[in-house]
Amino acid sequence: MASREYAVDVAAYQPTSMSAYKRAGARQVIVKATEGLGYINPKASAQIESTHANHMYLHAYHFATFGNSVSRAKMEAKFFVSRAEKLNISKKRYLWLDWETGDGNVVVNSTYSNTKAILAFMKICHDAGYKVGLYSGAYVLRQYVDTAKIVKKYGTCLWVASYATMDRIDNPNFNYFPSMNGIAIWQFTQNWCGLSVDGNITLKELITDSADKVQKKAPSSKVSHDSGTEKERKGAEKKVTGTVYVPILYGNPNYKVRLLDSKGHYQKYINTNTSWKIWDEKTIRGMKCYKIGNDQQWIPAKFCSNHG
Incomplete structure (x- = not known):
């Protein structure tokens, strides 16, 4: 596993300042941008500004309400991409699909139809130039999604929630790691460091910006090959x-x-x-x-x- 960095995901329930999370050791932030076809996180802009001010890496996520509907999945994806672009989310970063039970999102359809709709959503985001990933709980992913198809299409891109306890956890205990293929991030707690925020640990290097060109140096004097040891x-x-x-x-x-x-x-x-x-x-x-x-x-x- 190439990376171990703490990340938090935030929505309107969390504060606009990311400073406490940075002090606790978080290096990355995943901000909720949208939900369904009309909801926009009212704190997103301020949370993003604070993420940048704290020199943390930024990603965004969308909470799905499309269930297994391909047509609605495409509409929600376009809504998400439009908002992500307005928020200036870098296309070097990830747009995550949060597909779980809640707010009317129905997951108990066939694995085939669920996966087809999820892939339709992810394709829209990917075609817009972003890296893409899928979030849900370990049980939902195992029971209702063909994660092998997701991973085959987009590589190691799963963000999986699985908690050892519902109480506060500061550091992940890998004895409780939800062993699955293709996990990029493990969400190991809903109360990280007592900060009432989800705590995540990256298992894959998510930040792969190409290195900046090294500034040219003045030529140094050459060492003669005819003198000195x-x-x-x-x-x-x-x-x-x-x-x-x-x-x-x-x-x-x-x-x-x-x-x-x-x-x-x-x-x-x-x-x-x-x-x-x-x-x-x-x-x-x-x-x-x-x-x-x-x-x-x-x-x-x-x-x-x-x-x-």
């Missing part, structure tokens, strides 16, 4: 710029920082409250980053202090 030449190629400290972030000593490689692909995590020697620096994904190991180990400068 091989060890001296390798040492001359390194740019040592001091040390850096990674402080405890958001008041959480368990919070870890994810490294990138030189092309902007996310790699392993490192602990906070640690110090590292810097070998180089450059811009990756539009962020100033320090090289603290090999070419697979670059840390964003925004997570660091005491650079000297």
Whole structure:
């Protein structure tokens, strides 16, 4: 599994500020945009603004009321896409379909007809240029949806709700993980960290923006191949710029920082409250980053202090 990042999903029941969720460790937010054919989340714009202000990644979701109706599914999808575009949801992000019992949405039809309608909805969103995914509870997905067809069409794209308890949960217990193929996000609680918000953990890297082009550097003087030892030449190629400290972030000593490689692909995590020697620096994904190991180990400068 390529990623472990906390995400929250918010609707009109949640506040407009995402700050508390960010402090608790959430990195991504999925905002409810629409429901059915006419409902628009009145807090969506403010929630999105706060998501950006807190430097969190943003996705959006739609609550379905189409059941197994293909024609209505297409209409709801067009409504959702129109609203997502007005809210400036990036097409690098996901539009999620929330298909579950509630608000008149009937799930107890045939698996074939349910899946056909779901795929019709997702196709509209996908054809509009977005990444797409499907949300529901584990039981509903197992009983009433052919998830194999969904996954075959759109890859690892399921967002599955399954709770060990209905009480507060701060961290997911993978002994209760709803083992299914194609899970991208697991919603493991409805009361994450006592904040009355759904808590989710990503199991797939959802943020796959291409790396920004590295700014060109002034050409460095070449090391002559006719002088100096091989060890001296390798040492001359390194740019040592001091040390850096990674402080405890958001008041959480368990919070870890994810490294990138030189092309902007996310790699392993490192602990906070640690110090590292810097070998180089450059811009990756539009962020100033320090090289603290090999070419697979670059840390964003925004997570660091005491650079000297």
